[in-house]
């Protein structure tokens with residue numbers, strides 16, 4: 001396949017050299033005359049283990065060359081891959097000027113008379129909405145009704161520098177954003193030899209995937225570092241604790257705890273996060289990330305409450321399904337559902353609650369104290385299943401996913417257990 005790669009930096013150079021190693025004919029395009037000259041001399045303009053050798057071999061075989069001007073080169077390319085930079089702007093957003101510029105360049109080089117479609121794949125990290133709101137209008141404007149000549153794709157890159165070649169051929173996953181999530185034949189062909197889970201999705205979902213991943217990597221690093229700081233201050237081996245932590249692939253290193261849904265609660269997580277904050281502060285180890293977790297959780301509770309309000313007609317009556325902090329438990333301590341119920345009551349919203357596990361006369365100890373200090377009217381709020389099913393409520397707030405198995409009269413249901 002003949003492929004043009006726009007932007008010969010860390011991503012673009014690795015991409016160009018690896019594609020050439022796979023036997024494709026690659027033309028690299030960069031605005032920098034210096035980078036173009038270095039590539040054409042058979043060297044890599046960036047330092048990355050193994051890349052010099054790949055570039056030298058590819059140039060020698062005539063599979064890789066570079067240019068500042070792509071004019072004439074795109075006509076027989078099946079694919080153009082965009083890897084230009086999206087650095088931070090002064091306000092923290094991505095500077096999109098290189099994306100805009102390269103989109104104009106490519107769009108203007110697509111000849112309406114070309115016999116096959118040009119697939120233009122954006123690999124740079126861009127904010128959600130970029131393809132639809134920034135890139136697509138540029139192409140539509142330049143191609144004037146000949147959009148059938150191009151296919152726009154967003155395909156985020158997950159490689160890490162220093163192991164970029166290994167990551168290129170063995171990515172953790174392949175995410176392909178297309179119009180309506182339809183398949184892209186050219187990318188299927190290109191990735192045929194790569195063994196990785198592949199996800200076709202919308203442009204926006206693919207765009208945000210990259211932010212989700214990188215931010216999570218940052219959360220993990222910050223978390224690991226905060227734990228390390230606390231351990232060090234307490235004279236505990238951070239390495240030993242790390243080894244024990246990562247050995248647990250059931251609860252610690254797994255998709256567990258990663259489902260977007262309800263806020264966390266119960267008698268352990270908030271308590272222990274708070275305790276770690278206290279310990280860290282006591283020993284002078286500043287845990288900014290950990291310090292922000294409960295505030296983040298509170299923000300999430302507010303978000304869920306506001307979502308309920310949006311779905312509730314003015315003056316409406318709410319039925320909540322579930323009150324304890326999780327299913328099959330009567331534990332109300334620090335239940336986010338108690339907070340939600342309290343917010344409804346504070347807003348003078350009529351509320352009924354169905355939770356078969358919560359029987360006020362059976363509550364004991366701290367659970368009893370927490371329940372009645374947080375919701376003094378608990379007894380009056382709780383209703384039986386038959387009332388929950390037969391009553392005419394204006395909104396059902398489902399904290400469990402029970403609504404689908406109940407014969408509710410109310411059609412308007414908001415599931416706060418799973419964010420879709």
Ligand SMILES: NC(=O)C1=CN([C@@H]2O[C@H](COP(=O)(O)OP(=O)(O)OC[C@H]3O[C@@H](n4cnc5c(N)ncnc54)[C@H](O)[C@@H]3O)[C@@H](O)[C@H]2O)C=CC1
Pocket residue numbers: 006007008009010011012029030031032035083084085086087098101102105123124125126157158159160161
């Ligand atoms: N560096 C990394 O490890 C990874 C980076 N990314 C993302 O990939 C994108 C590229 O990152 P890097 O390769 O690190 O950037 P870079 O700054 O190393 O390279 C970008 C290249 O694009 C060139 N360029 C700018 N405008 C151009 C145009 N109109 N035509 C042709 N070339 C043009 C620049 O001269 C430069 O050589 C960014 O969005 C980045 O966030 C994604 C995954 C990994």
Ligand SMILES: Nc1nc2c(ncn2[C@@H]2O[C@H](COP(=O)(O)OP(=O)(O)O[C@H]3O[C@H](C(=O)O)[C@@H](O)[C@H](O)[C@@H]3O)[C@@H](O)[C@H]2O)c(=O)[nH]1
Pocket residue numbers: 125157158159160161213214217221224225
């Ligand atoms: N403390 C600590 N720091 C770590 C650890 N792992 C990585 N780091 C640091 O985290 C930073 C990022 O490292 P890495 O993910 O290996 O490199 P890179 O920045 O190339 O890759 C990341 O960004 C790419 C991107 O630019 O978008 C992503 O494609 C890639 O998946 C990574 O999220 C560096 O400062 C590392 O020293 C760790 O376990 N502990």
